[in-house]
Amino acid sequence: MxxxxxxxxxxxxxxxxxxxxxxxxxxxxxxxxxxxxxxxxxxxxxxxxxxxxxxxxxxxxxxxxxxxxxxxxxxxxxxxxxxxxxxxxxxxxxxxxxxxxxxxxxxxxxxxxxxxxxxxxxxxxxxxxxxxxxxxxxxxxxxGDIAPKTSGYFVSDTCTGCGRCLPLCPQQCVDVFNDKAVIEQAHCLHCGNCMQACPFDAVTFLK
The missing domain is CATH 2.30.110.10 (Electron Transport, Fmn-binding Protein; Chain A)
Incomplete structure (x- = not known):
């Protein structure tokens, strides 16, 4: 950008x-x-x-x-x-x-x-x-010829789309598409609620 x-x-x-x-x-x-x-x-x-x-x-x-x-x-x-x-x-x-x-x-x-x-x-x-x-x-x-750093919470393919993370997001930036949760990165607070709630360890944090 x-x-x-x-x-x-x-x-x-x-x-x-x-x-x-x-x-x-x-x-x-x-x-x-x-x-x-x-x-x-x-x-x-x-x-x-x-x-x-x-x-x-x-x-x-x-x-x-x-x-x-x-x-x-x-x-x-x-x-x-x-x-x-x-x-x-x-x-x-x-x-x-x-x-x-x-x-x-x-x-x-x-x-x-x-x-x-x-x-x-x-x-x-x-x-x-x-x-x-x-x-x-x-x-x-x-x-200065360097790339922006990527950080935040990302959903892997082990997500089942159970939706347990949805009501915990304070900014309501998690949704389910095609049976998989998707995090809207531009609106994420990086609070970590989704990762803590996921029973399948499908959410990872990239520092």
Whole structure:
């Protein structure tokens, strides 16, 4: 699936996201970062070279991030992704400041921007999750020459179509066709009720 609408939503609608990186002991650390631009090559953000976040990125460019937009839980759209970030230097700084003029209040002079550098998330796979829809809507995407990750609950050929899973689905996204249960992946919450209820072990979870 084309990732551009999701990258655009991350930058223009969510903008401030929570990044996760790993410290020297292998423990996860999070921080809030603004996603400032996107194009066919990926997502762009900046940081200062004196920050611990910068040094974690240089040790290991693997990142994960999550962001959401909405006034409350049932109006929320969230996007999560994991990927690889690479430092690309300062050439893109003028564009990021032009697109995000509030940065001039944080770093008001050219001299104060000497420590800034830009990173690009060049590869990533993620998921769009929309709780404002009923049933919920989810979609996977990827960019940077990698395939979207497939995860969720799937029904094997050992299904007899008994229907025991149907009333347990909170989003009513399971139906029976040709004597076999079918899960509508775009509306599945990944709660696992169907797998727990199946007497024939016909439902499997793909991580």
């Amino acid at each position: 084309n990732a551009e609408p999701y990258l655009k939503f991350l930058v223009e609608e969510i903008h401030s996201v929570i990044f996760a990186t790993i410290d020297t002991q292998g423990h996860p650390l999070t921080c809030a970062i603004d996603l400032m631009d996107h194009d066919a090559h990926g997502l762009y953000f900046l940081t200062a070279t004196g920050k611990s976040f910068y040094h974690r990125l240089k040790r290991d460019g693997h990142i994960a991030l999550s962001g959401m937009k909405g006034k409350d839980t049932l109006s929320c759209i969230s996007i999560s992704l994991q990927g690889q970030a690479r430092e690309i230097g300062t050439a893109r700084l003028p564009r990021l400041f032009a697109l995000n003029p509030y940065m001039e209040k944080i770093y008001p002079t050219e001299a104060s921007r000497r420590a800034l550098t830009v990173f690009c998330i060049e590869q990533g796979s993620g998921e769009w999750f929309d709780l404002s829809k009923s049933p919920i809507k989810r979609a996977s995407f990827a960019f």
